[in-house]
Amino acid sequence: MTQHLATRPLMVAAARREPVTRAPVWIMRQAGRYLPEYRAIREKHGFMEMCKTPELAAEVSHQPIERLGVDAAIIFSDILIPLEAMGLPVEFTEKGPKLAQPIRSVADVVGLRIPEPAEDMPFVAEAIRILGQRLAGKVPIIGFSGAPFTLASYAVDGGGSKDYAQSKKLMVTEPKAFGLLLDKLAETIARSLEAQVKAGASLVQIFDSWGGVLSESAYREFALPATRKAVEMTRTRTGVPIIYYLGGGPHLLTPSVRTGADVLSVDWRLDLGKVLDRHGKKVAVQGNLDPTLLYADPARIRAEVAKIRASVAGRPGHIWNLGHGILPDIPVEHARAFVEAARGD
Amino acid sequence: MTQHLATRPLMVAAARREPVTRAPVWIMRQAGRYLPEYRAIREKHGFMEMCKTPELAAEVSHQPIERLGVDAAIIFSDILIPLEAMGLPVEFTEKGPKLAQPIRSVADVVGLRIPEPAEDMPFVAEAIRILGQRLAGKVPIIGFSGAPFTLASYAVDGGGSKDYAQSKKLMVTEPKAFGLLLDKLAETIARSLEAQVKAGASLVQIFDSWGGVLSESAYREFALPATRKAVEMTRTRTGVPIIYYLGGGPHLLTPSVRTGADVLSVDWRLDLGKVLDRHGKKVAVQGNLDPTLLYADPARIRAEVAKIRASVAGRPGHIWNLGHGILPDIPVEHARAFVEAARGD
Numbered sequence: 001m002t003q004h005l006a007t008r009p010l011m012v013a014a015a016r017r018e019p020v021t022r023a024p025v026w027i028m029r030q031a032g033r034y035l036p037e038y039r040a041i042r043e044k045h046g047f048m049e050m051c052k053t054p055e056l057a058a059e060v061s062h063q064p065i066e067r068l069g070v071d072a073a074i075i076f077s078d079i080l081i082p083l084e085a086m087g088l089p090v091e092f093t094e095k096g097p098k099l100a101q102p103i104r105s106v107a108d109v110v111g112l113r114i115p116e117p118a119e120d121m122p123f124v125a126e127a128i129r130i131l132g133q134r135l136a137g138k139v140p141i142i143g144f145s146g147a148p149f150t151l152a153s154y155a156v157d158g159g160g161s162k163d164y165a166q167s168k169k170l171m172v173t174e175p176k177a178f179g180l181l182l183d184k185l186a187e188t189i190a191r192s193l194e195a196q197v198k199a200g201a202s203l204v205q206i207f208d209s210w211g212g213v214l215s216e217s218a219y220r221e222f223a224l225p226a227t228r229k230a231v232e233m234t235r236t237r238t239g240v241p242i243i244y245y246l247g248g249g250p251h252l253l254t255p256s257v258r259t260g261a262d263v264l265s266v267d268w269r270l271d272l273g274k275v276l277d278r279h280g281k282k283v284a285v286q287g288n289l290d291p292t293l294l295y296a297d298p299a300r301i302r303a304e305v306a307k308i309r310a311s312v313a314g315r316p317g318h319i320w321n322l323g324h325g326i327l328p329d330i331p332v333e334h335a336r337a338f339v340e341a342a343r344g345d
Numbered sequence: 346m347t348q349h350l351a352t353r354p355l356m357v358a359a360a361r362r363e364p365v366t367r368a369p370v371w372i373m374r375q376a377g378r379y380l381p382e383y384r385a386i387r388e389k390h391g392f393m394e395m396c397k398t399p400e401l402a403a404e405v406s407h408q409p410i411e412r413l414g415v416d417a418a419i420i421f422s423d424i425l426i427p428l429e430a431m432g433l434p435v436e437f438t439e440k441g442p443k444l445a446q447p448i449r450s451v452a453d454v455v456g457l458r459i460p461e462p463a464e465d466m467p468f469v470a471e472a473i474r475i476l477g478q479r480l481a482g483k484v485p486i487i488g489f490s491g492a493p494f495t496l497a498s499y500a501v502d503g504g505g506s507k508d509y510a511q512s513k514k515l516m517v518t519e520p521k522a523f524g525l526l527l528d529k530l531a532e533t534i535a536r537s538l539e540a541q542v543k544a545g546a547s548l549v550q551i552f553d554s555w556g557g558v559l560s561e562s563a564y565r566e567f568a569l570p571a572t573r574k575a576v577e578m579t580r581t582r583t584g585v586p587i588i589y590y591l592g593g594g595p596h597l598l599t600p601s602v603r604t605g606a607d608v609l610s611v612d613w614r615l616d617l618g619k620v621l622d623r624h625g626k627k628v629a630v631q632g633n634l635d636p637t638l639l640y641a642d643p644a645r646i647r648a649e650v651a652k653i654r655a656s657v658a659g660r661p662g663h664i665w666n667l668g669h670g671i672l673p674d675i676p677v678e679h680a681r682a683f684v685e686a687a688r689g690d
Contacts, residue, residue, distance in 0.1 A: 162505060165672050168637035172645075212593075215613040215635055248557075250596040251614040268560040269596040290560055292513035300517075327510050 009140040011072045012202055015241035015263045017284050017317035024071035025342040026142070027335060028245070029325030030064040031076040035332060037063050048090065048097060051078050057127035061141075062134050067332065068339045072142050072203070073135060075128050075196065079146040079207065082188050083155055085115035095159075102158035102166065106177040114187050117195035124192070125199035132200035140203060143196030147208035147244070148185040148226035149219075155181065164213050171222060182226035190233035197238040204234060205243040205265065209324075211256075212248025219252050224259065231260040243286055247324060257282055267323030273311030276318075284317030289338065291322045294330045298337035305341035354485040356417045357547055360586035360608050362629050362662035369416035370687040371487070372680060373590070374670030375409040376421040380677060382408050393435065393442060396423050402472035406486075407479050412677065413684045417548070418480060419487040420473050420541065424552065427490065427533050428500055430460035440504075447503035447511065451522040459532050462540035469537070470544035477545035485548060488541030492553035492589070493530040493571035494564075500526065509558050516567060527571035535578035542583040549579060550588040550610065554669075556601075557593025564597050569604065576605045588631055592669060602627055612668030618656030621663075629662030634683065636667045639675045643682035650686035 010024035032038055038060050041050065050056045061076045080097050084090045091100040103109060115121065128141055135141065146154065153167040154160075161167070171178040193204045211223050231242055244261035246252060250269040257264065257279050265286035266275060275285050293304050305320075312318045320342035326335060355369035377383055383405050386395065395401045406421045425442050429435045436445040448454060460466065473486055480486065491499065498512040499505075506512070516523040538549045556568050576587055589606035591597060595614040602609065602624050610631035611620060620630050638649050650665075657663045665687035671680060 160507060163637070163669070163672070165637055165674075168635070169640045172637055172640045212614075216616075218635070248593065269557075271561075290513070290563070292508070292510055292517055295514045295517045324508070327508070329510075 009071070009202060011140050011142075011319065012241060014317060014319050015203060015243065015284050017280075019316050022344055023312070023318040023320055023342070025320035025339050026070040026072040026074065027064070027068065027322055027326050027339070028074075030068065030070060030074065030335075031060045032326060033328035034326055034330045034335060035063055035067065037067075046092070048078065048092070050076065051081060052123045054123050054126035054130050057123070058130035058134060061127070061131050065135070065139060068336055069343065069345075070139070070339055072139050073131060074142040074144060074205070075124065075131060075201065077124055077127070077144070079151070080154060081121055081124065082115065082145065082192050083151060085117075085120035086112045086184070086188060088112070088155060098159040099155065103155045103181065104166070104170070106174055106180075109177045109181045109184070112181070112184055114184055115191065117192050121192070121195075125195045128196055128199035128201055141201045142243075143193055143201030143204040145189045145192050145204070145206055145230075147206045147211060147223070148182040148189065148230060149214070149223035150208050150210045151185045151189070152178065152181050153210050153213075155185075164210060168213075168218075171218065175222075178222065179226075182222060183229070186226045186230040186233065189230040190237060193234045194237040197240050201240065203241045203243060204238070205245055206230060206261070207245045208249075209245070209247045211246050212250075212252065214252070216251060216255060219249075220255050224255050227259045235260070243319075245286075253279070263317075263319060265319075265321060269323075271311055272308055272318065273313060276312065276315050280315060280317060284319065285312075286319040286321050288321070288323040291324050291327050291330070294322070294326065294334045294338060296334070298334065301334060301337045302341040305338065354416070354547060356485050356487075356664065357586060359662060359664050360548060360588065360629055362625075364661050367689055368657070368663040368665055368687070370665035370684050371415040371417040371419065372409070372413065372667055372671050372684070373419075375413065375415060375419065375680075376405045377671060378673035379671055379675045379680060380408055380412065382412075391437070393423065393437070395421065396426060397468045399468050399471035399475050402468070403475035403479060406472070406476050410480070410484060413681055414688065414690075415484070415684055417484050417487050418476060419489060419550070420469065420476060420546070422469055422472070422489070424491040424496070425499060426466055426469065427460065427537050428496060430462075430465035431457045431529070431533060433457070433500060443504040444500065448497075448500045448526065449511070449515070451519055451525075454522045454526045454529070457526070457529055459529055460536065462537050466537070470540050473541055473544035473546055486546045487588075488538055488546030488549040490534045490537050490549070490551055490575075492551045492556060492568070493527040493534065493575060494559070494568035495553050495555045496530045496534070497523065497526050498555050498558075500530075509555060513558075513563075516563065520567075523567065524571075527567060528574070531571045531575040531578065534575040535582060538579045539582040542585050546585065548586045548588060549583070550590055551575060551606070552590045553594075554590070554592045556591050557595075557597065559597070561596055561600060564594075565600050569600050572604045580605070588664075590631070598624070608662075608664060610664075610666060614668075616656055617653055617663065618658060621657065621660050625660060625662060629664065630657075631664040631666050633666070633668040636669050636672050636675070639667070639671065639679045639683060641679070643679065646679060646682045647686045650683065
């Protein structure tokens with residue numbers, strides 16, 4: 001890590017709550033469909049093919065860097081890759097990849113293997129290595145994984161869901177099986193993130209996109225211990241800053257601090273200034289413009305960025321981002337307007 | 346209203362925060378697929394056919410009363426009925442009814458008519474009259490409608506959605522058109538609820554199932570004024586207690602009190618005792634067991650009910666319910682266990 005000290009990236013410094021010249025900015029799903037150059041590649045290749053072809057994954061990860069002027073590159077991959085590596089076949093539907101044989105029983109959980117990233121998903125690390133060569137230190141790379149609960153709900157419900165009824169049913173009726181599933185996922189996540197850091201990622205983000213569907217007690221009983229375990233193992237093995245994204249979870253702010261993550265990434269349901277008031281001595285914050293506000297014209301986007309800036313009020317430990325992934329029909333110039341306003345250009 | 350004074354139903358008294366012998370209980374979607382006798386009717390009739398055939402709607406509304414021992418009957422209907430009456434055609438898909446021609450422009454909004462319930466959806470009032478005859482005063486009837494924002498998001502996104510991107514896009518890019526849509530919906534809702542009360546409903550519930558996707562500022566700017574307008578008009582025209590259900594909105598608790606509703610119905614993301622601590626002098630509360638906890642065995646269900654009871658601690662102004670609609674694969678005996686535990690049987 002010592003080579004970072006001289007030229008510590010803004011992203012790493014902000015994640016550590018160190019003073020920075022300006023708060024860094026990146027966008028969740030910045031390597032994505034709103035970019036014409038992404039769509040040009042996507043037209044010729046399947047989504048999972050892109051995830052599994054390191055040259056292509058590195059290429060689309062690199063696309064938004066110059067185009068938007070962001071301070072980090074997140075590796076292009078899919079949240080289902082580690083589940084597939086655990087032995088859950090992924091099928092392709094019009095709405096994207098889904099799991100063909102969801103987990104529904106104790107036996108299903110017991111049958112899951114904990115993957116070896118170098119053997120079972122080597123293309124992720126390889127994509128990061130290629131991306132690192134292209135970036136040549138310009139901006140750091142963010143590795144990522146789903147969080148234990150979110151991956152478990154994908155594994156059980158088979159994909160996105162309205163109410164995650166099957167996941168919660170397993171949690172309620174077979175709590176030990178659900179706990180074992182979370183435990184296996186925590187180890188899988190730590191191994192995946194370790195491999196990504198070894199390949200060149202300078203930070204990692206753990207996405208708990210669906211964690212907010214839990215009550216506080218269910219979160220504390222199931223999601224939190226498994227996430228904390230994943231965070232602790234990742235920290236021990238890598239030493240890089242860990243960002244924890246929790247979607248739709250304004251009621252889970254206090255327990256989410258206990259995951260041990262360095263940065264909490266929250267959505268538009270929370271006020272960043274209030275999060276810093278309450279927890280700014282323990283964590284940095286990332287966020288949090290509602291992605292649909294990027295439909296607005298650039299003047300309105302700048303005004304919304306100014307509101308968040310006023311709320312944060314120059315305190316250290318802020319990374320600009322949206323509250324969720326950028327939507328596919330956002331004009332590129334609106335994404336640029338957000339980045340420029342966040343940078344203070 | 347005077348005839349109620351002697352035999353004021355528990356539901357009405359609790360909604361008014363008056364002392365009651367026990368807190369009343371009912372279940373959102375209690376007239377639904379988890380009941381075999383409902384499925385027997387549904388096998389022979391289409392969903393919208395059931396909504397529009399007063400005898401059938403009254404029959405399925407009546408089914409859970411004796412079977413579960415609940416303290417109110419909610420009329421069986423669909424949230425899209427008033428939208429259809431405004432001129433938006435409803436189509437049928439495997440996943441339920443959807444809007445064939447969603448609202449996408451100012452012109453679309455201007456073209457919407459405000460329906461006359463007696464002419465455009467007379468079957469709702471007729472179903473309530475038939476249900477009233479069958480119930481003969483045993484329990485009161487709850488009328489219902491979607492809330493302005495939730496109906497607007499159905500109208501614009503055409504059905505349920507993951508991120509309500511189209512609705513929020515219209516809100517962001519055409520705020521006046523979106524405001525006009527909400528305004529027309531507020532009047533439509535008030536007319537619909539007035540007709541339901543005239544037909545025999547003793548309370549009404551306004552469902553803001555999707556309101557929780559809004560930031561607090563967007564909620565205050567759009568959803569709140571329109572909901573308050575619907576509440577005020579309904580109160581002036583009917584005088585019955587008004588329940589406001591807000592799903593996924595723990596961050597919107599304080600502004601939701603400003604709707605003026607008598608009862609806030611909240612989900613498992615909030616602690617009922619804390620809601621009463623903060624707002625119990627202004628509103629009653631309804632809720633809030635996570636519906637997936639009804640997958641658990643009756644002993645666990647009783648334990649979860651006991652936790653909510655301890656949180657409420659005997660304060661007036663509590664109506665038992667789930668935090669969202671009952672799921673279709675819940676065993677009837679589990680629903681009964683919830684009702685019995687809530688009643689204190």
